[in-house]
């Protein structure tokens with residue numbers, strides 16, 4: 001397939017990279033992980049997903065000299081007043097650990113009854129044509145769910161085994177990968193971004 005655009009994915013998260021590749025490669029994007037350019041992790045000092053995504057995209061574009069796509073995402077839990085939110089990756093401290101984050105989430109909700117465990121994933125994507133691009137393409141999408149009391153499923157990454165998707169009656173970790181990509185915050189944000197890039201790239 002003809003390459004429509006080469007871009008660097010400004011993420012060190014293997015789960016995200018897998019999902020981005022599955023969606024972008026068939027569309028003809030030549031997708032390079034930031035590790036190809038030895039981009040190191042930036043400090044996520046923003047107070048919003050969009051600020052953090054901008055920081056990541058700018059650094060990856062600066063180092064690689066390529067257009068960059070960054071994802072800042074996280075889980076917002078209503079009973080926890082929106083936590084872990086932008087701190088989802090570091091919820092249980094450094095170094096980042098999905099297992100400890102999941103453990104901490106279960107603990108924090110241990111007294112919270114079924115029916116009051118609503119939440120949603122957020123994904124904010126930022127695309128920069130170059131490191132000083134003053135017109136970033138930004139797309140934000142959410143995915144509604146409930147936080148389970150026990151993990152279910154082996155797929156996905158992050159909090160997926162604790163994220164119940166009522167419409168599918170499965171956890172995000174039980175959904176087939178293509179289904180997750182079709183329904184998820186990231187999958188739908190990426191579909192929106194691709195539509196917008198067709199305007200940028202023609």
Ligand SMILES: O=c1nc[nH]c2c1ncn2[C@H]1C[C@H](O)[C@@H](COP(=O)(O)OP(=O)(O)OP(=O)(O)O)O1
Nearest residue numbers: 011012013071072073074075088089157158159160
């Ligand atoms: O579909 C998802 N399924 C499960 N968990 C998810 C998902 N989407 C975001 N999450 C969680 C993982 C991590 O705890 C945080 C993202 O944090 P975030 O800083 O954006 O990513 P990260 O540090 O893992 O990699 P990087 O910053 O290099 O892209 O939200």
Ligand SMILES: [Mg+2]
Nearest residue numbers: 013044072089
């Ligand atoms: Mg991060």
